[in-house]
Amino acid sequence: MHLNVTIQHCKVGDRKAQKALFDLFSKSFLRLGFRYLNDRQYAEDACLEAFTLIFEGLKTFDYQSDAQTEAWMKRIVVNQSLKILRRNRSFLFQALEADNEVEATDIGIEDDMSGREILDLIISLPDGYRTVFNMYVVEGYSHTEIADILNITESTSRSQLFKAKMLLKKTLITKKVV
Amino acid sequence: MTPEEKDIKSKIDNLSDLDLFFNDSDLWKRVEGKLDKKKSRKNILALYWAAASIAIGLSFYFFLSPTIPPVDIATTKSTATSTPQLTPEIVIRTKTLIPKVLPVKNSTIPPAVMKDSVESYELNERLLSTDVETLSAIAKPIESTNFKDILQYPVVFKAQRVTSLNFPVIPDQMMERESFAKRALRQIKHFNTEGKIDLRELNIEPRNVWAYLERSFFHDTTKIISSKPLKP
Incomplete structure (x- = not known):
C-alpha cells in the first residue's frame, strides 16, 4: 500500500492503516528517539506520544509527498524526544567566545567505522552536545532552527556542536591508542 | 555540512542492527490502547455534553413556563x-x-x-x-x-x-x-x-x-x- 493511500485511510481512523503506518516507521523512529535519549524506555515513550500525535495530526494533514510526510513525522518524534529530555534532565549549554573556528572542525571518523560504532560514540556524549550534534549532523537542522527549538542562542548551538566534535575526536584518539 | 558529517548521517540512517533492541509489537499495543482510550474519552465527553445540553434545555423550559399565574x-x-x-x-x-x-x-x-x-x-x-x-x-x-x-x-x-x-x-x-x-x-x-x-x-x-x-x-x-x- 502506498503511503498516500495509507494516510488517507488513517485520516478516517482505520486501525489497519494505522498499524501499517506504524510498522513502516516504528523502527526508524525508535532509533531516532534512542539517539536523542540514550534510553530504550524513554525512546519507546517518545514514540508512543509521537504516534498518538501523528494519528491525530493526520486528520488535518495535507499530503504532498512521501519525503514531506516522513520529515513531518520525524519532526514530531524529535520534538517528543526533546520534551522527554527536558522533563528528565537539564541541559547545560555554554557559549564559546570565538564562533568562527567552530564549523571547520573535523572529528576524524574513518570510512570503515560502522553505523553502530558511530552511534555508540554519539550516545556516549553528554545530553547537550548529543542533542545539538544529532539535530545538526544527522537531522540536518540549521543552527537558527536548533536555537529556536531548544530556546538557546545560535552561538550556543555552534559551541555545543564544536564541543561535541572535540569530545568525539578525543574519544576516537583514546580508542585508537588503546 | 562537511563530507564527514554526510558520511555519519548516511551510516546512522542505514543502521538496522539496533532494531532487535526494541519490541515494537509491545509498543503498538500501547499505542492502540492510548488511541482507544482517547476515542472512549471523546465518546464520554460527547455523552456528557448531550446530557448537559438536555438538562440545560429542560431547566430553561421549566424555568420559563409559569405554573401559577404570576402576580x-x-x-x-x-x-x-x-x-x-x-x-x-x-x-x-x-x-x-x-x-x-x-x-x-x-x-x-x-x-x-x-x-x-x-x-x-x-x-x-x-x-x-x-x-x-x-x-x-x-x-x-x-x-x-x-x-x-x-x-x-x-x-x-x-x-x-x-x-x-x-x-x-x-x-x-x-x-x-x-x-x-x-x-x-x-x-x-x-x-x-x-x-x-x-x-x-x-x-x-x-x-x-x-x-x-x-x-x-x-x-x-x-x-x-x-x-x-x-x-x-
Whole structure:
C-alpha cells in the first residue's frame, strides 16, 4: 500500500492503516528517539506520544509527498524526544567566545567505522552536545532552527556542536591508542 | 555540512542492527490502547455534553413556563391629600388563562374577555381575581342546526370566575400578604367556591384563606364548540 493511500485511510481512523503506518516507521523512529535519549524506555515513550500525535495530526494533514510526510513525522518524534529530555534532565549549554573556528572542525571518523560504532560514540556524549550534534549532523537542522527549538542562542548551538566534535575526536584518539 | 558529517548521517540512517533492541509489537499495543482510550474519552465527553445540553434545555423550559399565574403588583401612592394615606392601592392582575380549546370547524370563537380590576378600600384591600374555565358539566349538544359539521360536536360554555378577597392591612408585611393572597386565590380556585360565600362567617380565624373570601362566582359564559364528543 502506498503511503498516500495509507494516510488517507488513517485520516478516517482505520486501525489497519494505522498499524501499517506504524510498522513502516516504528523502527526508524525508535532509533531516532534512542539517539536523542540514550534510553530504550524513554525512546519507546517518545514514540508512543509521537504516534498518538501523528494519528491525530493526520486528520488535518495535507499530503504532498512521501519525503514531506516522513520529515513531518520525524519532526514530531524529535520534538517528543526533546520534551522527554527536558522533563528528565537539564541541559547545560555554554557559549564559546570565538564562533568562527567552530564549523571547520573535523572529528576524524574513518570510512570503515560502522553505523553502530558511530552511534555508540554519539550516545556516549553528554545530553547537550548529543542533542545539538544529532539535530545538526544527522537531522540536518540549521543552527537558527536548533536555537529556536531548544530556546538557546545560535552561538550556543555552534559551541555545543564544536564541543561535541572535540569530545568525539578525543574519544576516537583514546580508542585508537588503546 | 562537511563530507564527514554526510558520511555519519548516511551510516546512522542505514543502521538496522539496533532494531532487535526494541519490541515494537509491545509498543503498538500501547499505542492502540492510548488511541482507544482517547476515542472512549471523546465518546464520554460527547455523552456528557448531550446530557448537559438536555438538562440545560429542560431547566430553561421549566424555568420559563409559569405554573401559577404570576402576580404583578404595582404600588402607587394615592393623590388624595385631605386625609392621611393609610393604605397603598394594590392592583393585582392575573395573567390571562386561556383553556385548551381544540380546533373547531366552521365556527368562529370570540376571544375571551378578561377582567382586570382595580378596587380600593379605605382600610382594607380588595383583591379581585378572574379566571376562565370550561364548564363541561353544562355542555349540551346543539339540537337545531342545519350545519352538518357542527352537529357532530357538543357545545360547552366558557365561564369567567370572579373571586374577591377582602384583606386587612398589615403594615410592613407586603411580602407575606402577597404570598398569602397567592395561596388564597389558588386554594379558592382549587375548591371551586361557587356558592360558598357564607363560609366567611364560619371561618374567622387568622391565616385561614376562607376568612377573607368576599365572593366567588362564575360570570359571562360564552358559547364555544368542543371537538370532544359528549358522553351519553
